[in-house]
Amino acid sequence: MIKNKPVENEHMDLRWVKARADAVLESLGEGLVVVDKEGKILLLNRTAGEMTGWRPDEVTGEKFLEDVLPKENEAGERIQFKKSILQEVLKGKKITINALTPYWMVRRDGTRFPISITVSPVSIDGDVIGAVEVFRDISKEHELETAKNEFISLASHQLRTPLSTVSWYTEMLLAGDVGEITEEQKRYLGEIYVGNNRMINLVNALLNVSRIETSTIFIGNEPVDVAKVIDDVLSELEPLIEEKKHTIDKHYKDKKIPILRADKSIIHIIIQNLILNAVKYTGENGTITIDLESKQGLTLIVKDTGYGIQKNQQNQIFTKLFRADNIQGIVTDGTGLGLYMVKKILEKLGGKIWFESEENKGSTFYVNWPASGMREQRGTTHLISGQS
Amino acid sequence: MNYLMDTSNEKTILVVEDERPLLEAIKRKLELNGFSVVTARSTEQAYSYIEDIGKIDAVWLDHYLLGKESGLDFVARCKAEGSGCKDIPIYVVSNTASADKVQSYLRFGITKYFVKAEHRLDEMIKEIRLHLETGKE
Numbered sequence: 034m035i036k037n038k039p040v041e042n043e044h045m046d047l048r049w050v051k052a053r054a055d056a057v058l059e060s061l062g063e064g065l066v067v068v069d070k071e072g073k074i075l076l077l078n079r080t081a082g083e084m085t086g087w088r089p090d091e092v093t094g095e096k097f098l099e100d101v102l103p104k105e106n107e108a109g110e111r112i113q114f115k116k117s118i119l120q121e122v123l124k125g126k127k128i129t130i131n132a133l134t135p136y137w138m139v140r141r142d143g144t145r146f147p148i149s150i151t152v153s154p155v156s157i158d159g160d161v162i163g164a165v166e167v168f169r170d171i172s173k174e175h176e177l178e179t180a181k182n183e184f185i186s187l188a189s190h191q192l193r194t195p196l197s198t199v200s201w202y203t204e205m206l207l208a209g210d211v212g213e214i215t216e217e218q219k220r221y222l223g224e225i226y227v228g229n230n231r232m233i234n235l236v237n238a239l240l241n242v243s244r245i246e247t248s249t250i251f252i253g254n255e256p257v258d259v260a261k262v263i264d265d266v267l268s269e270l271e272p273l274i275e276e277k278k279h280t281i282d283k284h285y286k287d288k289k290i291p292i293l294r295a296d297k298s299i300i301h302i303i304i305q306n307l308i309l310n311a312v313k314y315t316g317e318n319g320t321i322t323i324d325l326e327s328k329q330g331l332t333l334i335v336k337d338t339g340y341g342i343q344k345n346q347q348n349q350i351f352t353k354l355f356r357a358d359n360i361q362g363i364v365t366d367g368t369g370l371g372l373y374m375v376k377k378i379l380e381k382l383g384g385k386i387w388f389e390s391e392e393n394k395g396s397t398f399y400v401n402w403p404a405s406g407m408r409e410q411r412g413t414t415h416l417i418s419g420q421s
Numbered sequence: 422m423n424y425l426m427d428t429s430n431e432k433t434i435l436v437v438e439d440e441r442p443l444l445e446a447i448k449r450k451l452e453l454n455g456f457s458v459v460t461a462r463s464t465e466q467a468y469s470y471i472e473d474i475g476k477i478d479a480v481w482l483d484h485y486l487l488g489k490e491s492g493l494d495f496v497a498r499c500k501a502e503g504s505g506c507k508d509i510p511i512y513v514v515s516n517t518a519s520a521d522k523v524q525s526y527l528r529f530g531i532t533k534y535f536v537k538a539e540h541r542l543d544e545m546i547k548e549i550r551l552h553l554e555t556g557k558e
Contacts, residue, residue, distance in 0.1 A: 193516040193538040194440060201446045201542050208543065210453055412547050 055299040062169075064138075064148075067155065069100050069163045070123060073113045084170060086141030098166070105137045107147065112136060118152050122164040127153045132178070144381045145277045147175040178246075185243040189236045196236065231366055238370040241302075242353070246376045252382065257329060259304075262288045262297065263323055268304045270312055277317050284324035284334075291327050293402055299378060300402075306371045307335045307398050313364050315339030315395070330404040336397040342390040350388070351376040359392060375400075432478040432553055433457045436468045438514075439487045441539075447481060447514075450542040454550065459468065463488035464495040471499075471506050479553060480506070484515035484522065485538075491504065496529045514540075514551055 060063060062080030068074055074096050077089045085102055092101045099114035103127060106112060118128055124197060128151070130136050135147040150168040154161045203226045207219060214222070267274070274281060281290035293300070311321045315337045322336040342350055342357050349355045354369035372386075379386050383403050424523055424534060438444040439462045448458045463486050471477055480499075484492040492513060499506040502514040510532040523534050532552060535545050 190516055192444070197444045197516065197537045198440070198446070200538065201443065201450075203452060204541050204543065205446060210450065236538075 037216070048135060064166075066098060066102065066166045067163060068119070070119075070161075072097050072099060072119050074101060074402070075097050075163065081168070083147075085138060085142075103139045104150075105139060106147070107135075107137070109137075109243055119164055120155050121224065123151050123161050123347060124156055125156075126314075126355060127151065127163060132174050135175060136172055138170075139166065141362070149170050182243045182246060185239055189240040189243070192236050193214070193233070196229060196233050199225070200233065203229065212415065221343050224392045235368055238368050238374065241376055242370055242377075245374060247379070252299060255295045255297055256292045257295045258290070259293055259300060259325060259333065260288075262301050262304055262332075263325075266301065266308050267323075269305070271307060271311055273309075274321075277312060277315070277319070279312060279318070280320045282322040284322060288325060288327075290325050291331065293331055303375050303378065304333065304398060306375050307333070307400065310371060310398070311335050311337035311339065311396070313367070314360055317393075328332050329401070331402045333400045333402075334397060338395040340391040341394050342388075342395055343392045347388075351386075423464050431455060431457045432475055433459065433474070434549075435461065435467060435470055435477045436481040437461045437464070437486060437492065438481070438483040439463070439485060440483075447542065451546060454543075454546050456546075462486065463543045464490040464498075467495060468498075471509075471511075472517075476505070477509055477554075479549060479555055480509055480511045482511055482513050482515075482531075484501065484513065484517045493525060493529075496526060496531055500529045500531075512545070514545065521551075 041259040058076075058078045061078055061080055063075075066074060066081055066083050067076040074093050077087065077092055079086075079089065081102070082089050086274040087101060089280065097115075099112075104112040104114065112118070122127055130150045132147075132149050132150075135149060137145040138148045139145045142215065147170075149171050150166060152164050152166045155163045155165050174382075203222055206214065207222050207226065263283075263285065267283075306322065308321070315321065319338045321338075323333070324334040324335065324336075326332045340360050340363065343359055346357050347354075350357070351372050353373045355373070356367050356369045360367070376386055385401045386399065388396055388398045423548050434456050436444060436447050436451070436458060438447060438460070441462075442461055444462065448460055451458045459470050459477070461470055465488060467480070470542045482492045482495060486492060486495075489527050492515065496513075497509060498504060499509070499511065501507070512533050512535065514535045514537050526534055533548070
């Protein structure tokens with residue numbers, strides 16, 4: 034009798050453990066599936082069943098996860114669960130697909146809904162024996178995100194028409210197309226023209242950000258001469274550089290720069306943003322040094338002798354709409370969107386951006402493009418080049 | 422001989438744009454640059470100009486227009502085999518710059534796509550004139 038007691042306790046414990054696990058699984062608001070190393074379903078909780086139209090007992094045992102709960106990307110292409118997810122997880126990695134680039138779960142009846150997923154390894158004593166997939170229906174978030182982006186896109190398009198009207202009429206008045214104007218009138222009209230252009234740039238920046246966030250942007254793949262792009266950007270910015278009497282040090286000039294496979298207009302936008310920032314955030318008579326290094330891909334270096342970024346704000350520099358305290362009274366036409374956009378786009382392309390900065394000494398920004406070139410993306414929209 | 426009076430070399434541009442203020446500015450600026458201008462706010466009007474006037478040297482076209490058809494419908498019809506306006510260069514000047522639209526326009530064989538808010542009138546007119554005179558973009 035006394036001998037049996039611990040065994041009974043053990044049974045009790047196991048039953049207790051199982052009951053507890055069942056209760057957790059059944060009450061979980063997320064869908065949960067456990068698969069073995071081959072991707073066969075071992076367990077499917079009630080929520081997963083309710084979301085997809087399957088009864089847990091119909092699918093556990095012999096059926097493969099990718100057949101029963103197929104997932105797609107936005108364009109409706111199947112995700113190879115075993116190949117692209119399970120194999121990685123079996124190596125011990127945890128894979129997360131978040132709401133920004135969601136997958137779609139296809140229900141038993143063929144309809145689909147957006148999900149965020151986490152797939153983690155299941156191991157016993159350090160051996161990975163399978164994986165557990167947890168997914169959540171993010172239809173509501175997705176709808177909100179889409180509505181927000183459609184609004185920005187529509188509003189931006191609608192804003193551009195009256196902006197064009199102001200721009201063209203001011204241009205004609207300034208050109209004397211409808212009669213001569215006095216110097217003072219010219220100056221006033223000049224202010225209207227500049228102010229309106231700022232608004233056009235802001236609208237363009239907003240449109241670009243919404244395009245990057247919705248992943249609808251088209252990323253091409255063509256040979257790009259980065260040194261040539263830098264030259265183009267410098268000649269665009271020449272009036273501003275002259276006005277601020279900056280010296281431009283072109284260190285890349287006497288180097289042999291490999292041709293990058295990338296999207297030329299996107300490279301242009303990235304370089305334009307970095308050089309424009311250096312020019313804008315450096316007081317008169319500054320020096321801006323531009324260099325290219327072809328180690329581990331290609332690295333662009335833009336160094337200025339400007340206002341710099343204070344230490345306690347350096348971690349916020351890539352945040353949307355952020356503008357550092359020390360320049361708010363000096364440079365008033367920043368949108369807080371430029372670096373945010375550059376960072377987002379580089380994340381998409383597989384590139385990197387980082388910087389060093391000291392207040393009142395200057396900043397150095399680095400952008401690295403991988404040697405393999407940029408990731409292509411067949412989107413529907415283009416980014417608009419312009420000074421954000 | 423008074424060259425200012427000689428209009429035989431004057432090129433005629435058909436401007437198709439639904440926004441009245443923009444249309445007026447484009448017309449005026451083109452005229453100041455020595456072009457003769459006819460205007461339309463829908464594709465229907467545009468087609469009838471092409472049929473009635475005949476001598477149109479170039480089309481300045483917006484995407485969204487009055488009526489059911491867009492600039493893209495106009496280009497599709499114009500650039501089709503056997504159409505009377507197949508060889509007339511078309512310049513699309515629009516604020517709707519989504520890549521798929523731009524690609525569609527270019528596939529139909531338009532000469533150039535300008536994003537409206539990005540360009541000054543004199544810039545675009547200079548480019549159009551250069552292209553019409555030399556065939557270069």
